[in-house]
Amino acid sequence: MDNKKIFILDTNVILHDHRCIHHFENNDVVIPITVLEELDKFKKGNDPINYQARQFVRELDSIVGDELFNSGRSLGEGKGKLRIELGKPFSDEMKASFSENIPDHKILAIALWIKKQNESSCDYCKVALVTKDVNLRMKAKSLHLEAEDYKSDQVPKVDDLLFGIKKIDDYNTAIINELYERGEIPLEESGLEKLMPNQYLILRSQNSSVLAKYVAHTNTIKKVDKVTTYGIKPRNAEQTMCFDALLNPDLKLISITGKAGTGKTLLALAAALQQNYIYDQVMLARPIVALSNKDLGFLPGDAKEKVAPYMAPLFDNLSVIKRSFNINSQEFAKIDEMQKQERLIITALAFIRGRSLSNTFFIVDEAQNLTPHEVKTIITRAGEGTKIIFTGDIHQIDSPYLDQKSNGLAYLTSKMKGQEMFAHLDLVKGERSALAEMASNLL
Numbered sequence: 001m002d003n004k005k006i007f008i009l010d011t012n013v014i015l016h017d018h019r020c021i022h023h024f025e026n027n028d029v030v031i032p033i034t035v036l037e038e039l040d041k042f043k044k045g046n047d048p049i050n051y052q053a054r055q056f057v058r059e060l061d062s063i064v065g066d067e068l069f070n071s072g073r074s075l076g077e078g079k080g081k082l083r084i085e086l087g088k089p090f091s092d093e094m095k096a097s098f099s100e101n102i103p104d105h106k107i108l109a110i111a112l113w114i115k116k117q118n119e120s121s122c123d124y125c126k127v128a129l130v131t132k133d134v135n136l137r138m139k140a141k142s143l144h145l146e147a148e149d150y151k152s153d154q155v156p157k158v159d160d161l162l163f164g165i166k167k168i169d170d171y172n173t174a175i176i177n178e179l180y181e182r183g184e185i186p187l188e189e190s191g192l193e194k195l196m197p198n199q200y201l202i203l204r205s206q207n208s209s210v211l212a213k214y215v216a217h218t219n220t221i222k223k224v225d226k227v228t229t230y231g232i233k234p235r236n237a238e239q240t241m242c243f244d245a246l247l248n249p250d251l252k253l254i255s256i257t258g259k260a261g262t263g264k265t266l267l268a269l270a271a272a273l274q275q276n277y278i279y280d281q282v283m284l285a286r287p288i289v290a291l292s293n294k295d296l297g298f299l300p301g302d303a304k305e306k307v308a309p310y311m312a313p314l315f316d317n318l319s320v321i322k323r324s325f326n327i328n329s330q331e332f333a334k335i336d337e338m339q340k341q342e343r344l345i346i347t348a349l350a351f352i353r354g355r356s357l358s359n360t361f362f363i364v365d366e367a368q369n370l371t372p373h374e375v376k377t378i379i380t381r382a383g384e385g386t387k388i389i390f391t392g393d394i395h396q397i398d399s400p401y402l403d404q405k406s407n408g409l410a411y412l413t414s415k416m417k418g419q420e421m422f423a424h425l426d427l428v429k430g431e432r433s434a435l436a437e438m439a440s441n442l443l
């Protein structure tokens with residue numbers, strides 16, 4: 001029996017990844033005609049979904065042919081066929097539960113029709129609807145139709161993202177003392193193995209402990225020192241190691257995860273200001289995720305006034321750093337000067353698209369709300385001398401079609417694992433306040 005399958009794609013899958021039709025191996029892919037109608041609404045605009053819609057239409061145009069509406073057209077050697085299925089009438093079962101004639105239900109009707117057409121065939125063992133809409137998946141399953149999420153760019157396990165910091169108890173006290181005396185030791189003298197480039201270490205014995213990291217190009221274990229960075233003192237071991245990575249010129253890409261209040265954005269911004277003499281520009285941006293039922297079109301004012309509510313948390317972090325200095329200090333004046341000269345820019349992520357990112361310290365906040373494609377687009381714009389920091393909490397995602405496994409921050413961290421110019425740190429302890437920490441843990 002041939003184990004070939006048929007996957008019917010929802011619109012949101014295409015808007016998530018315009019290359020999705022090529023990621024189903026040797027299985028067939030069906031695009032309901034309703035999906036093409038919905039894509040028409042997204043072709044105009046500058047948002048990521050508009051780009052995805054346009055790119056998919058171009059992709060479809062490159063493989064167009066009469067077979068698309070009949071037996072299907074091959075997607076290439078070793079791959080299945082692609083076909084477009086026209087609208088189908090609602091079955092009696094559907095009419096009983098879903099009387100409303102909306103795009104989701106039209107897609108369901110087409111998927112059910114395809115399933116019934118293939119029930120008697122031994123060529124196919126599975127017909128499934130692929131959608132990132134959880135509610136639509138539930139509707140499909142209520143009709144005994146298989147439904148699943150788009151899994152091509154999902155990380156295998158969320159726990160696999162906790163590789164950045166390794167804790168080792170009952171470590172050799174003598175070696176810890178050697179690290180304090182010499183600053184670094186060869187890997188073979190440390191008794192450690194299976195370490196990744198730029199992996200940070202918390203080494204503990206009964207009598208002492210030390211923070212360290214593995215430096216791959218010298219094959220050494222190096223002690224990590226606690227440093228105050230532009231007025232901000234690290235409050236725990238993870239923050240100390242985070243500053244070490246942020247201030248390391250050899251690391252060009254860093255991902256920092258952690259719950260609210262762990263200091264992700266504050267540390268990144270402090271490190272950027274500390275190194276302002278190295279970079280032509282410091283940019284701090286975040287994606288705009290609509291608040292409640294409001295988007296930019298509903299908010300009053302010009303472009304800057306519209307995005308101000310979304311950027312407020314970033315300005316709050318800047319205020320924390322400014323308050324650590326006297327108002328007449330050089331550091332305080334430097335921040336104001338950088339803002340006036342537009343060497344320090346805080347803006348919405350959408351506004352930096354197409355801009356040059358040469359010799360820039362670029363912080364992308366709330367990166368868990370980005371798709372893998374958006375993260376790739378940002379990184380591929382990096383010019384010579386640019387350092388990019390992605391921060392976020394993969395457990396607090398505001399996008400309806402992303403989750404802990406499919407968001408851009410998790411995808412980036414998983415794919416870059418083991419690269420010498422990349423480091424990942426997960427901040428655990430909240431430092432905003434005792435109240436904030438209690439709420440984060442208990443509520």
